[in-house]
Amino acid sequence: MEDTAKEPSTFRPVTHVIFDLDGLLLNTEIFYTEVLDDLCGKYGKKFTWELKHQMMGRKERDSAQFAIDALGLPISVDEYIAHVREELNRLLPTSRFMPGAEKLVKHLYEHGVTMAIATGSDSFTFRKKTTNHGDFLQMFTHYVLSGDDPQVRNGKPFPDIFLVCASRFPTKVNPEDILVFEDALNGVKAAVAAGMQVVAVPDERADLSEFSDATLILKSLLDFRPEAFGLPAFGS
Incomplete structure (x- = not known):
């Protein structure tokens, strides 16, 4: 399940990555x-x-x-x-990791790629979901919880969460230099509205035609090839 409408040559190189949480990193x-x-x-x-x-x-x-x-x-x-x-x-x-999530995040972290989490969760549910994943969280510079973050005025599919998340990276970064990973259609719409490239990893029941605005559609994070977006390849 990969979007073949867009060729890898059309992907822009990126420097920063933002991950959704539910259904993308964790099986919640x-x-x-x-x-x-x-x-x-x-x-x-x-x-x-x-x-x-x-x-x-x-x-x-x-x-x-x-x-x-x-x-x-x-x-x-x-x-x-x-x-x-x-x-x-x-x-x-x-909660447990989704296939390929831990491997990808660890790989990017070890190669110095700056990453953050942007989720619709609030502080209560975020703590519960990540109870046994404290070491994993240390690989991200920050996480934005739109459920109770006052700066995120509108939830997905509005772009607020990704723009707020981008503004909190340690150094200034332009939206076009950020790659978002999402499983939800509302999240894909939000990332596109924010001017960012987005890799969609939808639920197997989803209608893939609805995800046509995504830069790339994958069946699993196991299928992602970092070098397509100018990121360090696995094994490098």
């Missing part, structure tokens, strides 16, 4: 599906892939309101979030 999306399947089932509603696809990448409260409106759930945003957080508190600390 499966936990959100499990929890929301249960919550929606309590009210006789079905949490579908189509709904999840539209929610991915949004801020926590935006995502909650979207689900409530779409399904007509008879609960408030605060009640929705309270239920989800209670269940995620149990599940998120068991």
